[in-house]
Amino acid sequence: xxxxxxxxxxxxxxxxxxxxxxxxxxxxxxxxxxxxxxxxxxxxxxxxxxxxxxxxxxxxxxxxxxxxxxxxxxxxxxxxxxxxxxxxxxxxxxxxxxxxxxxxxxxxxxxxxxxxxxxxxxxxxxxxxxxxxxxxxxxxxxxxxxxxxxxxxxxxxxxxxxxxxxxxxxxxxxxxxxxxxxxxxxxxxxxxxxxxxxxxxxxxxxxxxxxxxxxxxxxxxxxxxxxxxxxxxxxxxxxxxxxxxxxxxxxxxxxxxxxxxxxxxxxxxxxxxxxxxxxxxxxxxxxxxxxxxx
Amino acid sequence: xxxxxxxxxxxxxxxxxxxxxxxxxxxxxxxxxxxxxxxxxxxxxxxxxxxxxxxxxxxxxxxxxxxxxxxxxxxxxxxxxxxxxxxxxxxxxxxxxxxxxxxxxxxxxxxxxxxxxxxxxxxxxxxxxxxxxxxxxxxxxxxxxxxxxxxxxxxxxxxxxxxxxxxxxxxxxxxxxxxxxxxxxxxxxxxxxxxxxxxxxxxxxxxxxxxxxxxxxxxxxxxxxxxx
Numbered sequence: 001x002x003x004x005x006x007x008x009x010x011x012x013x014x015x016x017x018x019x020x021x022x023x024x025x026x027x028x029x030x031x032x033x034x035x036x037x038x039x040x041x042x043x044x045x046x047x048x049x050x051x052x053x054x055x056x057x058x059x060x061x062x063x064x065x066x067x068x069x070x071x072x073x074x075x076x077x078x079x080x081x082x083x084x085x086x087x088x089x090x091x092x093x094x095x096x097x098x099x100x101x102x103x104x105x106x107x108x109x110x111x112x113x114x115x116x117x118x119x120x121x122x123x124x125x126x127x128x129x130x131x132x133x134x135x136x137x138x139x140x141x142x143x144x145x146x147x148x149x150x151x152x153x154x155x156x157x158x159x160x161x162x163x164x165x166x167x168x169x170x171x172x173x174x175x176x177x178x179x180x181x182x183x184x185x186x187x188x189x190x191x192x193x194x195x196x197x198x199x200x201x202x203x204x205x206x207x208x209x210x211x212x213x214x215x216x217x218x219x220x221x222x223x224x225x226x227x228x229x230x231x232x233x234x235x236x237x238x239x240x241x242x243x244x245x246x247x248x249x250x251x252x253x254x255x256x257x258x259x260x261x262x263x264x265x266x267x268x269x270x271x272x273x274x275x276x277x278x279x280x281x282x283x284x285x286x287x288x289x290x291x292x293x294x
Numbered sequence: 295x296x297x298x299x300x301x302x303x304x305x306x307x308x309x310x311x312x313x314x315x316x317x318x319x320x321x322x323x324x325x326x327x328x329x330x331x332x333x334x335x336x337x338x339x340x341x342x343x344x345x346x347x348x349x350x351x352x353x354x355x356x357x358x359x360x361x362x363x364x365x366x367x368x369x370x371x372x373x374x375x376x377x378x379x380x381x382x383x384x385x386x387x388x389x390x391x392x393x394x395x396x397x398x399x400x401x402x403x404x405x406x407x408x409x410x411x412x413x414x415x416x417x418x419x420x421x422x423x424x425x426x427x428x429x430x431x432x433x434x435x436x437x438x439x440x441x442x443x444x445x446x447x448x449x450x451x452x453x454x455x456x457x458x459x460x461x462x463x464x465x466x467x468x469x470x471x472x473x474x475x476x477x478x479x480x481x482x483x484x485x486x487x488x489x490x491x492x493x494x495x496x497x498x499x500x501x502x503x504x505x506x507x508x509x510x511x512x513x514x515x516x517x518x519x520x521x522x
Contacts, residue, residue, distance in 0.1 A: 005402045019387035202383045205343060206444070207373035208400035209366075 009212065013219035016196075023192045024224060030188035031228025031275060034181040036235040039271050041177055043236065045170030046262055052163030059152035061133065063123040063140050066147040074121055077145055081123060086136050089126040095119045120147060130156050185228075186282040189221050193286040200290040210291050217287045218280050225279020229271040236267060295321040295452060295483045296342060301351035303337050303507075311337040312507045315351070319485060321451070324478040326494050327487040328518050329504035335487035338504070339454050342485070343377060344368060356451070373401060376445025376482075380457035382437040384429040384444075390416070391425035394444045401448065415443040419473060435466035439473065446477055453477060455486040459493060467493050475499075494518040 017024050063081075065074060074092065081090045099117045127136050137151045193200075203213045296319040303312040312334045319325055327335045340346040341353050344360045353360045356374060363371050377383075384393050394415050398408045416422040419439035429437055438458055445453055455474060459467035471486075471493045478484040488494060494501060494517065501516030502509055 002402065004405065008399050008402075016387060198383070199385050202385060203396075203400065204369070205345075205372055205377045205383075206397045206400055207369045207371075207448075209369045212369075212400050 005212075009215045010219065012216035013223065016216060017220050017223060020192065020196070023195060024220075027185075027188040027192050027224045028228045028231065031185050031225055031279065032231035032235065034184040035229050035232035035271050035275055038174075038177045038181045038274075039232055039236050039267060040239065042170075042174055043240070043262055043267065045166065045174060048166045049163060049170060052159060052166055055159045059130070059133075059156050061125040061127065061137055061140065061152075062150040063125060063146055064148045064150070065121045065123075065145055067120060069121065069145045071121075073145060077143070078123070081125065084136070084139075086127050086129065086132045087125055088128040091124040093122045093124055095121050098122060131160055182278050182282070185225065185278050186285065189224060189279065189282045190286040192220070192224075193217060193283065193290065197290045200287065204291075213291060214284065214287050218283045221279035221281075221283025221286075222276045223279070225275030225277070226272050227275075228279075229275030230268075232271055232275075233264075233268050237264065295319050295323070295356060296485070297352075297354040298338075298341065299352040299354070301341060301348040301353055303334075303341065303346055304349045310507055311346075312341070312348075315509060317502060317509065317512075319483060321483055322478070322481055323500065324475065324484045324497075325486070325500040325502055326497070326516075326518075327485065327502050327504060328489055328494060330489060332506075333504040334507040335489075335504055336456050337507075339377075339456050339485070339487055342452075342454060343372065343375065369400075373448060374450050375452040375454055376442075376448065376450045378438070378441050378445050378453070378455040378458045380460040382429070382434075382441045382461075384437060384440055386429055388428075389425065390421060390427050390429075390432070390440050393429070393440055394447050397444045397447050411447050411449075415447040416440075418446070418477075419443040433466075434462050435469060438462065438466075438470050442470070442473060442477070446482065449482075451481075451483060453482050453484045455484070455488075457488055457490075458486060459488065459490045464492050468496070471497055489518070491518040 065077075069077075071094075078090055078092050081087055095117055098119045098121075102119060125136070125140075127133055133151055133153045133156050137149050137153060140146055140149045200213055296317065298315050298317040301312060301315040302310070304310050315334075315338065317338075327338055329335055337346060341348060341360070342355055344353075344363060347361055355371075358371065360371070385396065388396060391412060395408050395412045398411055403411070413422060416425055419442055421436060421439050421443065424432065424436060424440075429440070432440065438461075442453075442455075442458075445455075453474070458474070459470050462470060467490055474484050474486060475497065498515045498517075500512070500514045501518060503511040503513075503518075
């Protein structure tokens with residue numbers, strides 16, 4: 001295939017898109033709406049999962065040492081804990097530091113009434129994998145220097161199971177929406193091909209090869225898919241701006257808890273690619289039917 | 295040029311479109327296929343374009359058995375024939391010039407050559423001045439001329455026309471037939487399916503008559519003996 005033929009095929013696609021203006025607009029509009037729903041759902045699921053995953057590390061394990069454990073021994077223990085494969089971070093909190101914090105948290109009157117500092121030395125531990133919280137807690141409890149361990153295992157377990165459910169609903173929903181989106185786009189593009197099926201027969205009788213007939217249609221599908229994706233990105237961006245403006249202001253904690261939203265360029269590239277692939281594939285399928293007819 | 299031997303076409307719904315067809319069309323000949331609607335004229339042309347395969351028998355065009363042409367060779371086979379339809383078959387979203395040039399562009403010819411041949415073909419049918427019009431802006435006669443220009447732009451040895459005057463008034467029909475005759479004189483074999491008694495009788499060309507899928511007469515310099 002020489003350069004002028006490639007030029008011809010591209011020119012064909014662009015001229016057809018322009019001259020079949022209304023059909024093209026209808027197809028692009030349908031692609032845009034389908035991809036906006038798909039992308040919007042995907043973003044919500046992605047954000048929820050990130051939120052769910054960002055919560056457990058915030059729940060640390062507090063390890064309280066016995067009164068008779070010396071600072072020297074606590075130092076050794078600190079190193080031992082840090083070497084543990086499941087532990088991400090260990091912070092030593094001496095009783096002198098814990099007491100003012102505790103006083104601040106509680107009402108002054110109660111704590112000032114006490115003549116001495118009743119709090120023990122402690123460690124604040126963060127595990128690498130939240131699902132290992134129970135195992136790490138059990139091991140800590142077994143240490144002779146440890147008096148008590150306080151973890152948020154139950155809360156962590158709930159959040160983890162919620163995260164799992166969100167993930168599976170997300171994957172299932174995304175897949176279903178992807179199929180629905182593809183079917184909708186297939187129908188929209190198939191209509192544009194159907195309207196021009198006679199052209200395909202004429203081209204065949206003129207002696208155009210299947211590739212020459214198919215390529216402009218496929219390029220048109222890709223362009224429709226990509227343009228639809230760009231509109232979808234605009235819709236998603238607009239809606240998410242509105243949502244963060246009106247809703248997030250009232251639910252400030254969501255932003256302070258969850259990770260950052262998916263960068264816009266990722267959404268843009270992802271949807272453009274998806275639009276191009278679906279557009280190209282469904283055009284190929286639609287034309288194939290009429291190419292086989294003669 | 296064309297040799298059809300004992301060809302039969304039965305459609306999947308059981309309809310016998312053609313039975314025991316034996317036909318020979320020599321290179322450079324002009325022949326009419328005549329008969330009422332449903333007699334099998336279009337099917338016979340489709341046998342030649344290989345849109346339909348014979349259920350039985352053989353169709354040989356330019357020495358090739360059409361049933362044996364592999365699908366990937368079909369476009370190249372079809373480039374040796376121009377086809378003209380009753381409803382003109384122009385691409386609605388292309389101008390007159392683009393419609394004719396399209397047939398050449400799919401062949402991958404250089405631009406200069408495409409320009410030259412398109413201009414020649416449109417000049418031959420007398421429509422060079424309408425080259426920027428779209429099909430919807432043309433009269434029936436003009437549209438058919440454009441279709442003929444497209445069919446001959448590539449200078450194919452064979453021209454097939456399926457009811458080319460079916461949608462046209464008698465005067466325009468006569469003009470179109472004169473044009474086909476002119477193309478035939480230049481050396482192109484022309485096969486026209488028609489039931490237009492007015493033009494067939496005046497042309498005095500070979501007339502092959504079909505009735506219910508069989509050839510009932512084949513007369514050189516004939517007339518259309520039966521009313522459709």
